[in-house]
């Protein structure tokens with residue numbers, strides 16, 4: 247199944263196109279990274295895939311359902327979305343476990359007093375899986391950047407989605423925090439029973455092993471899309487970022503440094 251299919255997608259705001267002529271298909275078994283500089287349109291593309299935004303032009307199908315023809319309230323819980331763009335909707339005073347649980351109802355905020363015991367157990371299991379159990383009871387506001395990232399990932403998984411979208415999960419983490427996250431994401435990406443995965447980054451160092459494909463975005467345009475080996479090339483990465491790079495692969499990890507001429 248195609249979990250994401252964008253066809254000639256464009257997003258216009260005022261005079262500028264945040265995305266233009268985007269044609270991107272994600273198959274169920276594939277694990278994608280979206281790479282590009284700041285302002286390239288990565289969050290915009292992910293927000294469309296998360297069914298939280300409609301494009302100005304083109305057609306979008308998510309999990310085989312055409313946006314515009316499907317009841318979005320049925321489709322939305324099937325897509326897990328973690329992005330700092332959602333932070334403004336998170337009640338900062340709530341305990342981490344409650345922040346995870348509230349997503350089961352597709353709402354933010356603890357509007358219902360009694361949660362099902364099942365939901366509570368699931369939220370704790372997810373926090374445990376992502377190494378966040380020790381601060382499950384702490385207010386979200388009191389958590390570090392890295393701790394918040396893990397809680398937001400657990401939250402995105404609460405509805406047992408078929409597609410998981412992570413917008414810059416590594417942003418703001420220190421080196422050890424980044425490496426821990428990369429390793430957890432690698433385990434997740436490699437598990438066949440995991441949902442389809444798309445994550446956004448602007449650092450090749452943050453691409454977890456297990457990721458199979460890359461979409462390169464530069465200034466709202468697709469530079470390339472396909473398997474890592476054919477997309478993470480010196481030429482394509484340099485065009486994406488507008489600077490000459492040497493792309494290196496060390497085992498299953500990637501890095502890019504400015505080319506010394």
Ligand SMILES: Nc1ncnc2c1ncn2[C@@H]1O[C@H](COP(=O)(O)OP(=O)(O)O)[C@@H](O)[C@H]1O
Nearest residue numbers: 259260264282283284285286287288289290291
């Ligand atoms: N409502 C808007 N009106 C005009 N420009 C916008 C609007 N929303 C986002 N942008 C701009 O669109 C560009 C792409 O944004 P975004 O998708 O967040 O990029 P990325 O996630 O790759 O950094 C950015 O330059 C951003 O400032």
Ligand SMILES: [Mg+2]
Nearest residue numbers: 288289290413
């Ligand atoms: Mg962004």
